[in-house]
Amino acid sequence: MVEANQRPAHDQLTAAADAEINKARMIAAGNPHRLNYHIMAPANWINDPNGLMQYKGEYHVFFQHHPYGVQWGPMHWGHVTSEDLVHWKHRPIALAPSEPYDNGGCFSGSAVEHEGGMLLFYTGVTYDGGINRQNRHNRTEVQCMAASRDGITFVKHTANPVIAQPPADGSKDFRDPKVWKHADRWYMVVGSTKDQVGKALLYESSDLSEWAYKGVVLESDGTQGYMWECPDLFDLGDKHVLIVSPMGLERRKTIYFVGKMNYDTGRFTPESTEEMDFGFDFYAAQTLEDDRGRRIMIGWLDCWDVGMPTQQGGWAGALSIPRELALDGEGRLVTQPVPELAQLRTGCKQLNETLVSPDSANLLAGVQGDSLEIMAEFDLASCSASEFGLKLRVSGNGGEETAVYYDAADKRVVFDRSRADSAGNPGISIAPVSSEAGVLKLHIFVDRSSVEVFVNNGQSAISNRIYPQPDSRGLELYALGGAVKLLSLAVWELGSIWEPQA
Incomplete structure (x- = not known):
């Protein structure tokens, strides 16, 4: 495992957030719009799914969570687990803003297994002035890591941030690391923008602590958004798929590219692209590969800047049902609910x-x-x-x-x-x-x-x-x-x- 340092302040902050949710959960439970078979927090705000993985026989789903209110706020990581991908248990909050590099929030990220433990990668956020989602220009975003031996309690890495600044190809919008292993190397893709062009940036590591920048794996053609959030790159059959959630389009949505990834050059060559979901309320999708070799995707079943009547009932936000991804005979991506x-x-x-x-x-x-x-x-x-x-x-x-x-x-x-x-x-x-x-x-x-x-x-x-x-x-x-x-x-x-x- 990478070196991690237990911070009593972080334990206290996650415990306080859990206590706040326990106080609010009964109000939310009585709301008639409360979902029956979708992942939600017990109360208050959630958005992006994070850290999807299967670990020691259980599926883990984390999510962006503001435990202190029904509006977006300083992001924590909520957490649920399941043995069968159907029935879920709420777990203690995994991450809370606690350090100088993340005191504005622990933004989206991913999870991997390493040396028997679980590692979370997330974007630490700080603000020059008050916390405000709309004011991206007063925000600094860095990539961070936290470790766990049991998949429940996490400690932040002593050398955080593991990536302290964006490359010249990116900008201050620099977030949502997705980490995976290919051959004997680790790779990370991070969403960014430069000159109003959305980009997915690629990093490489041998030890998960030291990361070398490889370049722009793919960028918008000018019609695909000025900022790419929540990138996810994976192989599927004999192809590779890149998922991104663009900002700056007429409608918030998630899109995907099917093509080929060249790990030697660090470039993805797209062959086709399409919307992942044609509705208004599917964003920030992330995937995992389970022990049956299936590629499973979950998205945020809401979107930004829309009416959310559930906020009056003590909660806001849910995640989609799990969906299995496959390529059809013509190389197109198909998504179906897991059986x-x-x-x-x-x-x-x-x-x-x-x-x-x-x-x-x-x-x-x-x-x-x-x-x-x-x-x-x-x-x-x-x-x-x-x-x-x-x-x-x-x-x-x-x-x-x-x-x-x-x-x-x-x-x-x-x-x-x-x-x-x-x-x-x-x-x-x-x-x-x-x-x-x-x-x-x-x-x-x-x-x-x-x-x-x-x-x-x-x-x-x-x-x-x-x-x-x-x-x-x-x-x-x-x-x-x-x-x-x-x-x-x-x-x-x-x-x-x-x-x-x-």
Whole structure:
């Protein structure tokens, strides 16, 4: 293990933060928008997932956390663990701002196993003046490390920061280290910007303490954001994938590049690029490789500068369901929910070979719920409808609804939350559907104030938050302008992921 120094002040600060969360958790627990099967803190603010890894048989997920309020503030690292990627336990807060190099916050980062212990890499932040997320120019960002023997209690490295300043290719925006091992060397990619161009910067190390700058692994082409946050670089099949979350686009989103990484030159050559998720609420995604060789991704199921009605209920922010990444036969990235989530299913209701038309009675009139998994398959070859799909979280008078439907003219799936609630967030998300598709498969996860949609076995995804009234629980099948054949539909209620706390 690298040398670490126990700091009593850090222990005291993490304990104080845990105590604050324990005081606030009962208020948050009573909020009707509280999610049932997504990772959240017990109370108060969270954002980016951090430090995803499997360690000593358990999955670990850390996250950016402000334990002292429902707004963003000095970042700590919250922590949950799971043995099966489904049922989770809250653990003590892992990192708190405590040192001269991180007293403004412990920003996002990653985790690796080394010599039997766990190492966290994070961005330490200090401010010249008051802490303010919007004022990036009065902020200094450095890369730091903390160590643990048990994966629960962490001490910060005596030689922090391990990278004390950005290279000439970067700037003061210099954050979110993702660390991994290739061959016998360690590598780190860090997000940055220079001259309004987003960049991913590459470092190399033999011992995880001393890092040598290798260069710009990839940068924006001028249309992909002025700052790249939360970079993640990994191999997948016979390709490599780089994920980044750009700032400066019309809509905050996560994008990916599929291509080839040359470790000799330190350069990534992209062959294709696309949005990771076409919704408004999927950002700062990070991945891990588990002991089955799967590449699993989790994102922040929210975004910056939007209405968050949950803040009135004592909490803000959640993480997406875990998603498995793969490349299809044409080298495109597909994302699907991990199959372990089927453990949460109860009470299946099914329909088969049914024609849905504008004159049809609602075939799902007897199905209600706010914590559901839905799998529906429609025949496109025989479809005469101009629009068809499902309405979720429908109120008794029809005033509230969230629609997920196929637009036949433009061959796309549309997620319309314009009537979902009174939060006032943007309403329409659109995901493409392959023009060769003879069927449309919709795999939908509804969890009180979130909806995640996977189209045609994960060829595209849409993730959005919604905030309907608690009694808006209806579900409808519908078609407009003609009929569509429903080949199959299954609806399950889903249980809670949270293990009882001692």
